[in-house]
Amino acid sequence: MDFTRILPEECLCLIISFTSPADACRSAMVCPALRSAADSDAVWEKFLPCDYKSIILESSSSATLVSMGKKELYFSLFSHPILIQNGTMSFQLEKGSGKKCYMLGARALSIIWGDDDLSYWTWKSQPDSRFPEVAKLRSVWWLEVKGRIETRILSPNTKYAAYFVFQLRSSGAIGFKGIPVGLNVSVNGIASSEVRRVSLDYRDEPRHVRERGDGWMEVEMGEFLNEYGDDGTVDFSLKEVAGYYKEGLIIEGIELRPKDVGDISANKLDPSSFL
Numbered sequence: 001m002d003f004t005r006i007l008p009e010e011c012l013c014l015i016i017s018f019t020s021p022a023d024a025c026r027s028a029m030v031c032p033a034l035r036s037a038a039d040s041d042a043v044w045e046k047f048l049p050c051d052y053k054s055i056i057l058e059s060s061s062s063a064t065l066v067s068m069g070k071k072e073l074y075f076s077l078f079s080h081p082i083l084i085q086n087g088t089m090s091f092q093l094e095k096g097s098g099k100k101c102y103m104l105g106a107r108a109l110s111i112i113w114g115d116d117d118l119s120y121w122t123w124k125s126q127p128d129s130r131f132p133e134v135a136k137l138r139s140v141w142w143l144e145v146k147g148r149i150e151t152r153i154l155s156p157n158t159k160y161a162a163y164f165v166f167q168l169r170s171s172g173a174i175g176f177k178g179i180p181v182g183l184n185v186s187v188n189g190i191a192s193s194e195v196r197r198v199s200l201d202y203r204d205e206p207r208h209v210r211e212r213g214d215g216w217m218e219v220e221m222g223e224f225l226n227e228y229g230d231d232g233t234v235d236f237s238l239k240e241v242a243g244y245y246k247e248g249l250i251i252e253g254i255e256l257r258p259k260d261v262g263d264i265s266a267n268k269l270d271p272s273s274f275l
Helices: 009-017 021-027 032-038 041-047 052-056 062-066 070-079 264-268
Strands: 082-084 089-093 100-105 121-124 134-137 143-150 158-168 181-187 196-198 209-211 217-226 233-240 249-258
Touching: 009 021, 009 032, 009 041, 021 032, 021 041, 041 070, 052 062, 052 070, 062 070, 070 089, 100 143, 143 249, 158 233, 196 217, 217 233
Parallel strands: 181 217
Antiparallel strands: 082 089, 089 100, 100 249, 121 134, 134 249, 143 233, 158 217, 158 249, 181 196, 181 233, 209 217
16 A cells, blocks of 8 residues: 555655655655655755754845755755854754754954964965955964854754864974874863863874865864753863964864764765765
């Protein structure tokens, strides 16, 4: 018996909405009746975050995004991060789960001496960055970068990891090879794990520093469980204050994304990879 001939489309939509985006894409390949249900706005609205409308309205491309069908919007949000908070933060979806991913751009971070004197840091555009400006280190002895995000905007009941996203100047960075920096993540003022000490030079730390596939490098700063998503804060810090002269670091930002549900390269895949 073909249940698609018995159940109304509303019931098929409800059933599929309790599965996953990947299952919905597979269902669409079974038969025309399931395709109609699996591709419907009723299904894909369930896979989007409940506050997606308020998020996309902050983007400069909100008019285009609002006009999309819900499936098209889902694919757009995992394939192309959108800028919010006046271009200082980006938002996208984790491909398989639909959970929220954010990146705090360099302008959303607190960088010691980042704004005081252009002899220490400069702010410039860079073609391979998603943000209007990145922070480029000219010269410092004291390196300290901090960021903060509210837990209520993250997906609840989700284990997150924070990643420092950066480059070392190809013409020669100084003060990073063989010199570890301290990386820390804390929730509501309580450290989620012990301070990590990792060199930002890939040649020192090939297990910890990795290429992202978008022209940038990243290193994990730590992880935490956003259990309830209530009114709390997560703080991130990178510090090296031993007195080594440093130059040639380029900061794009600090990214938060769900842990153990894929990696940054997964968000670059073609939508057909669901099948």
